[in-house]
Amino acid sequence: MVVKSFKLRSGAEIPSIGLGTWALNGEEGYNAILYALKHGYKMLDAAYSYFNQDYVGKAIKESGVKREDIFIVDKLANSWHTAAEECLDITMKNLDCGYLDLWLMHWPSPLNHHGNDPKTPTLPDGSVDFEKNWTYVDTWKKMIEIQKNKPEIIKHIGVSNFSIEELENIINETGVIPEVNEVELHPSNNQQELYKYCQSKGILLVGYSPLGSSESTFFTNPELKEIAEKRGISIAQILLSWGIAQGWPVIPRSQNPARLSANLDLVDLTEDEIAKVTAIGNAHKRRFVLASWHTFSD
Numbered sequence: 001m002v003v004k005s006f007k008l009r010s011g012a013e014i015p016s017i018g019l020g021t022w023a024l025n026g027e028e029g030y031n032a033i034l035y036a037l038k039h040g041y042k043m044l045d046a047a048y049s050y051f052n053q054d055y056v057g058k059a060i061k062e063s064g065v066k067r068e069d070i071f072i073v074d075k076l077a078n079s080w081h082t083a084a085e086e087c088l089d090i091t092m093k094n095l096d097c098g099y100l101d102l103w104l105m106h107w108p109s110p111l112n113h114h115g116n117d118p119k120t121p122t123l124p125d126g127s128v129d130f131e132k133n134w135t136y137v138d139t140w141k142k143m144i145e146i147q148k149n150k151p152e153i154i155k156h157i158g159v160s161n162f163s164i165e166e167l168e169n170i171i172n173e174t175g176v177i178p179e180v181n182e183v184e185l186h187p188s189n190n191q192q193e194l195y196k197y198c199q200s201k202g203i204l205l206v207g208y209s210p211l212g213s214s215e216s217t218f219f220t221n222p223e224l225k226e227i228a229e230k231r232g233i234s235i236a237q238i239l240l241s242w243g244i245a246q247g248w249p250v251i252p253r254s255q256n257p258a259r260l261s262a263n264l265d266l267v268d269l270t271e272d273e274i275a276k277v278t279a280i281g282n283a284h285k286r287r288f289v290l291a292s293w294h295t296f297s298d
């Protein structure tokens with residue numbers, strides 16, 4: 001069923017669909033974010049490392065939408081794990097939106113804060129330059145402390161790109177369970193084991209790259225095309241409706257006004273349609289998002 005929102009463990013509501021803001025840069029990106037807010041998007045998925053927080057903040061202001069009517073997600077960048085509070089301060093200055101509904105650790109990958117690149121510092125041999133005496137467990141401890149000290153700025157904390165093992169590590173070390181784990185989720189990467197584990201802990205998965213990102217192969221899949229045509233909707237609408245029916249919010253990105261609006265117009269898929277989409281994905285397993293600073297356990 002296409003629910004309007006999901007509940008976090010704390011009881012707070014999170015919209016079932018939000019706008020992904022990665023790669024929404026410059027005037028074109030700004031116009032897309034503004035359009036989305038003016039046309040019904042209630043959640044924005046932002047990040048320090050998207051280097052567009054100022055545009056996101058400007059669009060929030062210009063949209064005229066009340067702050068309390070938008071759920072704003074932002075993320076601590078990899079190269080700021082040892083300087084998390086400073087990253088948060090810059091984020092709040094850029095967004096100028098008063099508070100974050102959800103602050104995530106972007107990846108369990110602390111990179112050298114004093115390295116040779118603001119996003120992906122490297123060593124002379126070209127390999128990724130990680131922090132030497134710092135782990136993502138230290139980062140989680142820091143995020144817990146920051147939220148405790150600034151509850152008016154950070155409403156909820158969570159993580160992103162965490163495996164079961166990585167979740168176990170931070171939970172066992174701190175006793176604090178993240179409210180959200182934002183991960184790549186679509187039919188070709190439905191992460192059922194992680195989903196079950198997170199359900200058992202009260203962690204909500206949020207589905208990123210729900211359309212398969214920029215290199216998506218879904219839009220040319222003949223079986224998905226057939227399901228979409230039968231239903232009289234687009235493949236994107238099928239994928240997003242499928243994600244919400246699985247039990248997670250989705251955060252698609254588009255720069256195109258017509259597609260932004262269409263992506264909000266979702267349907268209740270039948271059990272049969274859901275099963276078919278799941279089977280299509282299982283037959284074509286794939287992750288679309290890979291990063292030099294992280295190795296996925298699968």
Ligand SMILES: NC(=O)c1ccc[n+]([C@@H]2O[C@H](COP(=O)([O-])OP(=O)(O)OC[C@H]3O[C@@H](n4cnc5c(N)ncnc54)[C@H](OP(=O)(O)O)[C@@H]3O)[C@@H](O)[C@H]2O)c1
Binds near residue numbers: 106182237289
């Ligand atoms: N936490 C993390 O590490 C992480 C990693 C990756 C992504 N994310 C988040 O997840 C968001 C979404 O993922 P994503 O940006 O990778 O990709 P996505 O939303 O899966 O796919 C975006 C692509 O789909 C196209 N598209 C959108 N709607 C469409 C439609 N109705 N019909 C046909 N094509 C359509 C877009 O092109 P047009 O613009 O031309 O419509 C764009 O090329 C990101 O923006 C980011 O906020 C988080």
